[in-house]
Amino acid sequence: MSDIAQEAWRKYLIQLQVHPLRTKAITAGCLAGCSDLIAQKISGVKRIQLRRLLLIMLYGFAYSGPFGHFLHKVMDIIFRGKKGSKTVAKKVLLEQMTSSPWNNFFFMMYYGLVVEGRPWGLVRSKVRKDYPSVQLTAWRFWPIVGWINYQYMPLQFRVLFHSFVASCWAIFLNLKARSSVAIKAA
DSSP states (O other): OOHHHHHHHHHHHHHHHHSHHHHHHHHHHHHHHHHHHHHHHHTTOSSOOHHHHHHHHHHIIIIIHHHHHHHHHHHHHHTTTOOSHHHHHHHHHHHHHTHHHHHHHHHHHHIIIIISOOOHHHHHHHHHHHHHHHHHHHHHHHHHHHHHHHHHSOHHHHHHHHHHHHHHHHHHHHHHHHHHHHHHHO
16 A cells, blocks of 8 residues: 555544544545446436536435444444344344335435426336335345445444445446436437
């Protein structure tokens, strides 16, 4: 690892320790922005939509980073002192039955209403149509991520790991949202 990267990582760890919520929020916002930039490029946008990019970054900063911070704190309170595979499985199951459906629903609503600026009726019908397949796909993907996160990641790195994987997931959600819009426009 280069000296610059080592120094940056050292400073990041200090910020994570001194200001955990702020650091996780900023990290989630930056990763959300990167995922949207990639999604825009993959979807063939000729000119980057800066407003969309900033709104996705706002979502990561204001919602997903803080949500993850508090989710993992609550999980550690609920399962305080418990270790082992059964505890990890219970954490993954609880997360998949509660926060996973909520986060996917909330992202789809935010994307339609705020990012795209679509009317409530259109967003509601789109969520009604697409949400089941998005959530079923999430239940195939996120339990593995949750298992790795709870089994191997220390508490202070869980939001970072989750945010990194979520940036890949957001590319999928962005492309899913964009493809539905493109099909309706055609």
